[in-house]
Amino acid sequence: MRRASKHPAATSLVLRGSLVTRALCGQGRPAADVDYLISGPFDAVRLAEFATEIARLPDDRVIMDVVSTDVIWAETAFPGLRVQLLGQDLRGDAQMFQVDFAYGDPLGQPPALLRIPEVGPVLACQAETLWAWKLHGLVEFGPGRWRAKDLYDLHLLGTRVALNHHLLPALVALAFRSRDTALDTLDDVRTRAAWGMSSSNARKWRAFQRTYGVDLDVLEARQSVRVQLERLLPALLLQELRVEAQIK
Structure with a gap:
């Protein structure tokens, strides 16, 4: 570097x-x-x-x-x-x-x-762009195939950086649109009570904790990301409607 x-x-x-x-x-x-x-x-x-x-x-x-x-x-x-x-x-x-x-x-x-x-x-x-990319990474590979590092990094950025939430909706929409990923793929992580709780997901998180010395419960990480998403959702849906109108 x-x-x-x-x-x-x-x-x-x-x-x-x-x-x-x-x-x-x-x-x-x-x-x-x-x-x-x-x-x-x-x-x-x-x-x-x-x-x-x-x-x-x-x-x-x-x-x-x-x-x-x-x-x-x-x-x-x-x-x-x-x-x-x-x-x-x-x-x-x-x-x-x-x-x-x-x-x-x-x-x-x-x-x-x-x-x-x-x-x-x-x-x-910048932090907002990185958060948007990380959010896409969390759903990129489909249900149950999320990466522990993406969840952890989203938690860190959301709790330790003063993100500009006025910018996030457009940046998230751009990240998802660039990879042809629908925003409703976020519904699983946003709302499913059992998200991240399967035995394979638990093993994945424990392995991540051991490898990187992370002392953070997966539920705490999940909750902090959900709080960010709920704060973002209304503006994100509005952003999606604007993009669809422009396309039409």
């Missing part, structure tokens, strides 16, 4: 994901990778060259090499490139990690500078 911020094309990169959540909330799960949204048409060859250019920029803490690059989500309208890198610090300790570059997700808000520890200010998606 330090290297990327020094690249002449740094303004084409917008940081998103768990690193942004941690910086905004002051806590969160450790980042497994670095996630960027990148502007411009998708070009896997040029993007691989771009990643290599970033890795070769000087840094006084870590030596870095690109190990592999792979196109991801190629079958969708949101392709990307996953870059596996090997980093080695000045003591000789080495570690593999990955950076994902994604295309196509619409930004309903302009990116803003966000200070990342040990990196400095970087362009990042």
Whole structure:
């Protein structure tokens, strides 16, 4: 990230994901990778060259090499490139990690500078946009297939960040519309008493807690998200009606 911020094309990169959540909330799960949204048409060859250019920029803490690059989500309208890198610090300790570059997700808000520890200010998606994307992620894979990290991040953003609720309806509608997902897919998480209570869901949450050291009950996380949704719902339905009227 330090290297990327020094690249002449740094303004084409917008940081998103768990690193942004941690910086905004002051806590969160450790980042497994670095996630960027990148502007411009998708070009896997040029993007691989771009990643290599970033890795070769000087840094006084870590030596870095690109190990592999792979196109991801190629079958969708949101392709990307996953870059596996090997980093080695000045003591000789080495570690593999990955950076994902994604295309196509619409930004309903302009990116803003966000200070990342040990990196400095970087362009990042704003909290409301991240919350909208996370909400879509919660229903993206269908009933019962929600990801614990999405529920947890929604809880953190909703309870630790002063979200602008005037902006959220349009941003949520945009996130769902861009992925051809109906807003009524939220009904299950909003209203079903047994949501998240199956044995498989309980195992999923416990595994997430163990992995990331999370001391939060799934019901507490669910309730905080439901409170946010109920606050949002009237304006969200109105936003949907406006969009349908424009389409017609």
